[in-house]
Amino acid sequence: MRKASKEALFFFAKNTLEDMADKQDIFEVEGEVLEVLPNMMFRVMVKSGPEDLVGRMLLCTLAGKMRMYRIRVLLGDMIKAEVSKYDMSRGRITFRVK
Numbered sequence: 098m099r100k101a102s103k104e105a106l107f108f109f110a111k112n113t114l115e116d117m118a119d120k121q122d123i124f125e126v127e128g129e130v131l132e133v134l135p136n137m138m139f140r141v142m143v144k145s146g147p148e149d150l151v152g153r154m155l156l157c158t159l160a161g162k163m164r165m166y167r168i169r170v171l172l173g174d175m176i177k178a179e180v181s182k183y184d185m186s187r188g189r190i191t192f193r194v195k
Contacts, residue, residue: 124180126150126188133172137164141178141188150185157188168193 126146130139131154141155157178159170170176170193178188 122182124150124182125177125191126155126180127175127177127194128155130170130172130174130176133170139170139176139190141176141190144175146180150180153185155180155188156186157190160189160191163190163193 124147126143128141128143128146131142132140134140134156137159139157141157143150143153143155145151155178157176159168160179163170170190175194176190177192177194178190180188
């Protein structure tokens with residue numbers, strides 16, 4: 098078996114730290130699906146999350162894992178979504194609350 102080089106370990110550690118920084122740029126919100134749009138897009142009213150997002154409408158898409166496992170999101174469903182601090186009008190649906 099070959100040992101990992103120092104460069105490979107540095108690359109792995111550097112990318113891990115960058116991923117952690119990216120998670121800090123994301124807000125998690127809960128909301129209700131108000132409108133189902135074409136191409137798996139949804140209009141969502143934010144019910145809880147950061148103060149400046151509560152009551153706001155978001156344009157959301159399904160996250161990759163939800164598409165992969167074919168989890169259906171219907172009108173009136175409660176969902177959890179991730180919203181970037183750089184574009185607070187769009188989100189990614191990550192969980193459908195039962």
